[in-house]
Amino acid sequence: MIRERNENYLVLDADDQIKELYKRGAELYKVLVKEFGDSILNEKGNISKAKLRRTVFFNDENREKLNSLTHPVILKNITEIAKNSDAEVVFLQxxxxxxxIDRLEKLIEIDEVWNITASDNIRFKRLMSRKGMTEEVAHRIMEIQSEFDNENYDILTVENNGDFEELKDKLDLFLKIVV
Known part of the structure; x- marks a missing residue:
């Protein structure tokens, strides 16, 4: 769940949180299997992210149902960690x-939004590197995951077409300016 930590900042990743919540026996696991059935499970009885993607990314009703079940739990968990952190800056990925955003604003004060972007080509390659990803699903995810756009926030856009170290260097530079 804690993606990165140094003396100045902490990065909490919502996708990393999901891995814990999808584990067999976890409360969310039970809820998702009840909602979507055994078709989202692999041969070992674990939630298959590939099967779940196919179930939700081509059916808006299923996607909204998944989001309504997962988002509150994820946001609550990561905001609790953020509130209890002694880091100067906490990034929520x-x-x-x-x-x-509406649900998140009720849980934690948001000072700034940093929108990390990448070219469509890079985004596609990154998606395709995930286990069980298909081109069809990758394209659908890219359609759904739009750029953050909200007039209530000043948005700093950071381009991330390089590797993780390059992104860290950019973020460290911006942090020196902001903090």
Whole structure:
């Protein structure tokens, strides 16, 4: 769940949180299997992210249902960690911020929004590197995950077409300016 930590900042990743919540026996696991059935499970009885993607990314009703079940739990968990952190700056890495911002604002004070972007080509390659990803699903995810756009926030856009170290260097530079 804690993606990165140094003396100045902490990065909390919503996708990393999901891995814990999808584990067999976890409360959310039970809810998702009840809602979507055994078709989202692999042969070992674990939630298959590939099968779940196919179930939700081509059916808006299923996607909205998944988001309504997962977003509150994820946001609550990561904001609790953020509130209890002694880091000067806490980054919340949230892929669907447009869909989560209203709920998130009720849980934690948001000072700034930094929108990390990448070219479509890079985004596609990164998606395709995930286990069980298909081109069809990758394209659909890219359609759904739109840029964050909210007039209530000044948005700093950071381009991330390089590797993780390059992104860290950019963020460290921006942090020196902001903090």
């Amino acid at each position: 949230i892929p669907l911020l447009n869909e989560s």
